[in-house]
Amino acid sequence: MVLSRFISGKQAEVHAKRERRKEARPGELLDAALELFVEKGFAATRSEEVAARAGVSKGTLFLYFPSKEELFKAVIRENISGRFKEWNEEFDSFEGSTADMLRYCLAIWWERVGATKASGITKLMISEAQNFPDIAAFYQHEVVEPGQDLMRRILQRGVARGEFEIPDLDYAIYGIVAPMVFLIMSRHSLGTCVPAGRMLDPERYIAAQVNTLLHGLCRQPAPSAHSKENHKT
Amino acid sequence: MVLSRFISGKQAEVHAKRERRKEARPGELLDAALELFVEKGFAATRSEEVAARAGVSKGTLFLYFPSKEELFKAVIRENISGRFKEWNEEFDSFEGSTADMLRYCLAIWWERVGATKASGITKLMISEAQNFPDIAAFYQHEVVEPGQDLMRRILQRGVARGEFEIPDLDYAIYGIVAPMVFLIMSRHSLGTCVPAGRMLDPERYIAAQVNTLLHGLCRQPAPSAHSKENHKT
Amino acid sequence: MVLSRFISGKQAEVHAKRERRKEARPGELLDAALELFVEKGFAATRSEEVAARAGVSKGTLFLYFPSKEELFKAVIRENISGRFKEWNEEFDSFEGSTADMLRYCLAIWWERVGATKASGITKLMISEAQNFPDIAAFYQHEVVEPGQDLMRRILQRGVARGEFEIPDLDYAIYGIVAPMVFLIMSRHSLGTCVPAGRMLDPERYIAAQVNTLLHGLCRQPAPSAHSKENHKT
Amino acid sequence: MVLSRFISGKQAEVHAKRERRKEARPGELLDAALELFVEKGFAATRSEEVAARAGVSKGTLFLYFPSKEELFKAVIRENISGRFKEWNEEFDSFEGSTADMLRYCLAIWWERVGATKASGITKLMISEAQNFPDIAAFYQHEVVEPGQDLMRRILQRGVARGEFEIPDLDYAIYGIVAPMVFLIMSRHSLGTCVPAGRMLDPERYIAAQVNTLLHGLCRQPAPSAHSKENHKT
DNA sequence: AATGAATGAGTGTTCATTCAT
DNA sequence: GATGAATGAACACTCATTCAT
Secondary structure, X not given: OHHHHHHHHHHHHHHHHHHHHHHHHHHHHHXXXXXXXXXXXXXXXXXXXXXXXXXXXXXXXXXXXXOHHHHHHHHHHHHOOOOHHHHHHHHHHOOOOHHHHHHHHHHHHHHHHHOOOOHHHHHXXXXXXXHOHHHHHXXXXXXXXXXXXXXXXXXXXXXXXXXXXXXXXXXXXXXXXHHHHHHHHHHHOHHXXXXXXXXXXXXXXXXXHHHHHHHOOEOOOOOOOOOHHHHHO | OHHHHHXXXXXXXXXXXXXXXXXXXXXXXXXXXXXXXXXXXXXXOOHHHHHHHOOOOHHHHHHHOOOXXXXXXXXXXXXXXXXXXXXXXXXXXXXXOXXXXXXXXXXXXXXXXXXXXXXXHHHHHHHHHHHOHHHHHHHHHHHHHHXXXXXXXXXXXXXXXXXXXXXXXXXXXXXXXXXXXXXXXXXXXXHHHOOHHHOOOHHHHHHHHHHHHHHOOEOOOOOOOOOHHHHHO | OHHHHHHHHHHHHHHHHHHHHHHHHHHHHHHHHHHHHHHHOOOOOOHHHHHHHXXXXXXXXXXXXXXXXXXXXXXXXXXXXOOHHHHHHHHHHOOOOHHHHHHHHHHHHHHHHHOOOOHHHHHHHHHHHHHOHHHHHHHHHHHHHHHHHHHHHHHHHHHHOOOEOOOOHHHHOHHHHHHHHHXXXXXXXXXXXXXXXXXXXXXXXXXXXXXXXXXXXXXXXOOOXXXXXXXXX | OHHHHHHHHHHHHHHHHHHHHHHHHHHHHHHHHXXXXXXXXXXXXOHHHHHHHOOOOHHHHHHHOOOHHHHHHHHHHHHOOOOHXXXXXXXXXXXXXXXXXXXXXXXXXXXXXXXXXXXXXHHHHHHHHHHOHHHHHHHHHHHHHHHHHHHHXXXXXXXXXXXXXXXXXXXXXXXXXXXXXXXXXXXXXXXXXXXXXXXXXXXXXXXXXXXXXXHOOEOOOOOOOOOHHHHHO
């Protein structure tokens, strides 16, 4: 009895572990695929490599994804989270200056996206958009547009509160987006070829970009006493 | 006599036409390859397609380039012009305000690089850097660093002349570089998937970025009468 | 218990069959390759033919050998058995006359090499030596030299025992080697083009060569009563 | 007048040289082809190499030979001389001992065939017989059979004159043929891979083979006073 | 006649995908 | 469900052959 319980306990445990592995499989494969697609490009990545990195055999990959192309699509879908609703809510409840909000946004973005594997998606989409137009359209709709909308709302808030002065608001948003995209590209591509010491320091990079973004390069006349910015920072 | 001259003239002409074709071939192939590599990626582009777009047969491609990989390298090399010396000279002789200089720089960059086929190189390098590390290092050395050096000199000029105020100069240069890279990426990748009317208008885009770059988003206190910027623009 | 044993027995059997096929593959491919390389030459043999003759698809060939050239090298290596040690031992323990020894040697050479697929290697090496100099050197060292050493030992034994009289021993060995090589060439090459009835009969061929080798063409003076040779044969 | 004669003289001279070259072309091409086919095999030799070694362009080769295969056939045909009639006549008028005749024959063969480019044909035929069966049959008929007939006539002469004693005459001829073929193979193939000092010395090789051929390896009883051989050599 | 640029059928090799185990 | 041996379509690259000059 004790023995049998031990045995069945062991079996159950094994079974459970297997189940866990089984359920984890697709995720592990998607992670492996994301990494490799980002590193080497979709076409240059072999299915077998993906399987190997996920610790399974070639055949198993095709058990979960009917083709390499479907794997690609799944990689994108999996990593395109609809986080924007949540962020929009944070936006609504934010109470500080819009400059602070922008700083906060970028810091959070770095923490939750830029520094994570998810940032690889951006590089992947940029590299493969032309080969997967439907996915690109989906990404455009699900990620790019909501992202830009959020940026626009931030800027509009700044303008509405008299903090910002923006002649061309629709295009000003790229002043925020471009540095983030550039940072990702740097970390996933050319930046990896420079000597380690000269790689971009993300925090410093973001700080510098926010500073330029808010105040510009031009020397500003001596601020009057009630300038909001100077109080806050 | 006349006849013989006519004949040799004709032969020379024909010969010249052939010669011209032969000499033009590599360029035509490089152009075709650049286009296709940018569109579809290196691995996903078939040699035969490159040849077909250049109007020759598969075999002819290999008459001029010993392998697809050498073709890739030649595409990069061909399009990495050492234009920076020339630009540095223009820099030295520029006499206006540094803000104007920046505007001028971006305008001619757009005209000479951004709007041309050469801009595809940037997308190509970003997509393939990991697969061609030696080429990436070369590009880093020949294009990225000189470009960043030029940006740094511009910013330093602005600071030296008391026009700019820049806390972190080394990282501020990305405020100029990132928007340009983003513009290129947009035009060669995801941007091509949005409805035609919503594609970025480059002039407007550059104007907006320069404006943000110079003055920032934050509303500035009423400028005093002798502000340089307002005189010039 | 019985059932489980039956099942595992069946599985083991099936597995074994698969294993056997998998393990047999390289050998089947090497055999097919040897045949075709001998028949048509290395360059003129298509990889797909080799695969087809081994009963597998083109791709499978490359599962076992990374390239056609490696296949060639494997074919040679596989068939260059270090049989010479064994033969040298037989040599040491042989007790009859050296003439008998020579007859015996050629007979078993025919049986174990000449009549088998292994003889194709000689033709192959002769045809391809210049294109695969490293393999040729290996063959020279592993086959040619040991073979010639063995011949030399036989002749030396004959001389030492007063049976043979050989003015130029180093070159006399070719009197044995040349007819064997010729026989192989005949069977693998030109000889296959003559009408079936006129193909060399190997036993008769070997007998005739041994006879000439031992006694020469010239009519010999009536042998004295104690001549060894005449007793034995 | 003088001038014009000079010119036309010069032109004629140039023309003559051209003519000579033009007429020499096919021969130069055949020589180049023979060398390369022998060295590398038919399939592994590129047409362009042949042309290059003959000092002409690729196109010119096809001006003289409609295809690579026809070139091969021409190479063989060109080098299969019907020298056997002439040799048969020498045979009829030879007056010495048959042993001397054999020595003379092999010496002449070495001088006129073995040491010349023509010997490459043998290697070529052995390598390619299976791929060019009609050529092989032709070679068999034009070279192999006449050669063997000549050998047979020599042996028959020896037997008829009471000089030779040959149990199996039809197969005894290979005792002469095989060493010659072996010598050729050695010089064109594996032999080229051994250190220079260990290459076969043809004269010594032939002498050794003839000696074995005539007297065999076995020590012969003391010859009686009237043995022909001992007088002559 | 001679050239050599151009061709495209042919071959070695890869790799996504299948399927028997 | 998992495996990995097997497949064959696809692709890089070669080279005999053509033909405009």
